Amino acid sequence: MADLFDKFEGLTNLRNTLVFEKTDPYKIVMEDVISPTEAIIDGKHTILAGTNNYMGLTFDQRCIDAAQNALTMSGTGTTGSRVLNGTYAAHRELEAAIADLYCMEHAMVFSTGFLANLGMISALAGKNDIIMIDADSHASIYDGCGLSDATITRFRHNDAADLDKRLGRLNAGRRVLVIVEGLYSMLGDKAPLADIVAACKKHDAYLMVDEAHSLGPYGANGQGVAAADGVLDQVDFIVGTFSKSVGTVGGFCASNHPDFEILRLASRPYMFSASLPPSVVASATAAIKIIKEDRTPQQNLWRNAKQLHAGLTEMGFQLGADCSPVIAVLIDDRDVAVRSWEQLLDEGIYVNLALPPATPQNTNLLRCSLSAAHTPDQIDQILAAFDKVKNSNSVNQS
Numbered sequence: 001m002a003d004l005f006d007k008f009e010g011l012t013n014l015r016n017t018l019v020f021e022k023t024d025p026y027k028i029v030m031e032d033v034i035s036p037t038e039a040i041i042d043g044k045h046t047i048l049a050g051t052n053n054y055m056g057l058t059f060d061q062r063c064i065d066a067a068q069n070a071l072t073m074s075g076t077g078t079t080g081s082r083v084l085n086g087t088y089a090a091h092r093e094l095e096a097a098i099a100d101l102y103c104m105e106h107a108m109v110f111s112t113g114f115l116a117n118l119g120m121i122s123a124l125a126g127k128n129d130i131i132m133i134d135a136d137s138h139a140s141i142y143d144g145c146g147l148s149d150a151t152i153t154r155f156r157h158n159d160a161a162d163l164d165k166r167l168g169r170l171n172a173g174r175r176v177l178v179i180v181e182g183l184y185s186m187l188g189d190k191a192p193l194a195d196i197v198a199a200c201k202k203h204d205a206y207l208m209v210d211e212a213h214s215l216g217p218y219g220a221n222g223q224g225v226a227a228a229d230g231v232l233d234q235v236d237f238i239v240g241t242f243s244k245s246v247g248t249v250g251g252f253c254a255s256n257h258p259d260f261e262i263l264r265l266a267s268r269p270y271m272f273s274a275s276l277p278p279s280v281v282a283s284a285t286a287a288i289k290i291i292k293e294d295r296t297p298q299q300n301l302w303r304n305a306k307q308l309h310a311g312l313t314e315m316g317f318q319l320g321a322d323c324s325p326v327i328a329v330l331i332d333d334r335d336v337a338v339r340s341w342e343q344l345l346d347e348g349i350y351v352n353l354a355l356p357p358a359t360p361q362n363t364n365l366l367r368c369s370l371s372a373a374h375t376p377d378q379i380d381q382i383l384a385a386f387d388k389v390k391n392s393n394s395v396n397q398s
């Protein structure tokens, strides 16, 4: 009998070429999570420098209190879809908080950011429509496109001129949805949103911006790159997640489109999946309020990002982009990257090892994502570990 798993042979072979001495990078277990920046891994105290916990809110007492209270008052789960028994007053309050954050009329909450992209893209773009996405888009954007019946085109990463050219080639009257991210998660590079907005306006295309990694770090109220670049009011759909700066799980889309509410009955991932549990909704609402009103976490995050970016630059590492809360060290040789990752872990530093095909331009990355909760001393420890790794490997330097 033919084996359904035959198709994974290539992946299995690729996996088997990954040579590591002690710790399998893709089988890491957080044995005990102590704080937003520390855990026990392999029995050892480790500084977490790759968790996307940008605002450091996972242990924030205000979020924990809100979650515990909701758990006691409303139970462990909703056991239902948003369109049946799964909409509580708290889900509506969370949506109002998101709409308010983005100064938009509407917001819809999904059970993850992945589902927000699947649900929005597949509902918005139909058979005769065109979706244009940045070539380096997240898997959930690609899969949302796959679930839609639209024609999909990619434009060169962060290249507004290429987008403009491709939009210009389309016949007049086609409905087009352009999708980009505010901050790209692998290299930490920002989208040129003002130019992308200009191209969309010129060609009458709708624009969706996924602010998964930029909600929190960017914008005067932490809304993301569109707000920071002064074009928020020209974006048609903002998508985001609660799994990074918001410190829990869930996703959302905000928009001013007058017919937005109909999507609650048209988006299958919204309709046919259970809604978020009350505790998650409560901590997300508390976190959104903190992100909007409290500038301290954002300031601390940028202080940390600047310290790490400057230190790694000084050591001569090749970095993925200008300073941002995502700082990726590029390593030419894959085996050196894996060895360096293991050495960092030995030194008590956890970063993400990102390898092709999951990376842009087939790069090998030691990806750091920083937190407002890191102390300057912890950043120094991360830098000291990178320095050791650099000295014991022939890590390529710029």
Ligand SMILES: Cc1ncc(COP(=O)(O)O)c(C=O)c1O
Pocket (backbone or CB within 6 Å): 112, 113, 114, 115, 117, 138, 140, 181, 185, 210, 212, 213, 241, 242, 243, 249, 250, 251
């Ligand atoms: C750009 C982008 N969009 C969406 C998601 C999905 O978010 P979630 O973890 O909430 O499913 C991610 C997660 O990594 C992401 O990076």
